[in-house]
Amino acid sequence: MCETATIGKPAPVFAVKAYHDDKFMDVSLDDYRGKWVILFFYPADFTFVCPTELSELADNYAELQKLGAEVLSISTDTEFVHKAWHDHSPAIKKIQFPMLADPKREVAKSYNVYIAEEGLALRGTFIIDPDGVLQAMEVNSNNIGRSATELVRKVQAAKFVAEHKGQVCPASWKPGGKTLTPGIDLVGKI
Secondary structure, X not given: OOOOOOOOOEOOOOEEEEEEOOEEXXXXXXXXXXXXXXXXXXXXXXXXXXHHHHHHHHHOHHHHHHOOXXXXXXXXXXXXXXXXXXXXXXXXXXXXXXXXXXXXXXXXXXXXXXXXXXXXXXXXXXXXXXXXXXXEEEEEXXXXXXXXXXXXXXXXXXXXXXXXXXXXXXXXXXXXXXXXXXXXXXXXXX
């Protein structure tokens, strides 16, 4: 295991509290071995951009599950705050995936998204393969929301290249689209 998130290396493992299915529970990254995992950091509950992202992610959750992926949203709030937000926000009521609590900021630090001056996380998205290896990451300023549609596409691409060794997905690739097989015959021809 590496200490910080690095593409192509084992994702930093963690064990935290979570709110899910109207229960508090313990969640570990190891619980999801064998599945694709989307670790979705956001700054804070009861904010402005965060519910738009999480609502859109909830709308795409079934599609991600069809791909064999689990979504774990995470902020530096506690599981109690997650429940309160879930109980009071129409956008957050739609969430069916676990909402992880990182009040000690340990997970945010290990994934390099912690903002010490604010005690919050940046908007970080991490795609972890079934073997626990980090395959993709995106980190945005907190004033820039992410696209769940693009996240689904990235999971589709990551899954495709994992299942089709030697092939790669070009820009904006979608399932059924043309892939590339890297080799000397392509050098300077694209």
